[in-house]
Amino acid sequence: MPTNRPSQELVQTRVRALISRDGVNSVANFYGVTRRTVIRWQRGETNPQASSDARSIARRGRALTGSVSMGRDARGRFGVASTIYRPEGVRAYNIAVERQQRRAEIASQVASTPSMMADAESMNFEVDREAYIDFDRRLANLQEASDYDRLDDFYDYYGYEDDWDSWRSTYEQMAG
Numbered sequence: 001m002p003t004n005r006p007s008q009e010l011v012q013t014r015v016r017a018l019i020s021r022d023g024v025n026s027v028a029n030f031y032g033v034t035r036r037t038v039i040r041w042q043r044g045e046t047n048p049q050a051s052s053d054a055r056s057i058a059r060r061g062r063a064l065t066g067s068v069s070m071g072r073d074a075r076g077r078f079g080v081a082s083t084i085y086r087p088e089g090v091r092a093y094n095i096a097v098e099r100q101q102r103r104a105e106i107a108s109q110v111a112s113t114p115s116m117m118a119d120a121e122s123m124n125f126e127v128d129r130e131a132y133i134d135f136d137r138r139l140a141n142l143q144e145a146s147d148y149d150r151l152d153d154f155y156d157y158y159g160y161e162d163d164w165d166s167w168r169s170t171y172e173q174m175a176g
Helices: 008-022 024-031 035-043 051-065 087-110 114-122 129-147 151-158 164-175
Strands: 069-072 078-084
Touching: 008 024, 008 035, 008 051, 008 129, 024 035, 024 051, 069 087, 069 129, 078 087, 078 129, 087 114, 087 129, 087 164, 129 151, 129 164
Parallel strands: none
Antiparallel strands: 069 078
8 A cells, every 4th residue: 555645736727626626525424524524625725644645635636636736946956846736726737838848849850050959959848847836835825815815915925915916917927
């Protein structure tokens, strides 16, 4: 039996999806816990005590949220800090990566001289993963603020100004 626990943020993302689909009572009944416990999981205040419950939530919720996008840290290891959890963030990131890959292919295809080919190969077509991780966190905060009627006091809870219109605008820019 695996002993790896999913991260709290992954459990929070996936339990939110399960609640959206099944409701708090259904999730609580499935795991044999109270409504309050499920709400605390959703808010990220606690994580399931049993590793098997955390893995089950991650597994069952994956069908609803899709895969996460894990990145490597400075030491080359996959880590929680470099992971994009929400489907919207993963989708926007994947679109940006595909767009950059197409640009690199086009630059190489139109290069007609060795110096143009060298220029094309040296172009930086990297995607700023940190921008997408921040975007993902903004979404999580906006979802939480909406769920708990905190949008009017967003700055007080999260320390920066944000709203759904601003987030959608950023999403459109990032996803193209």
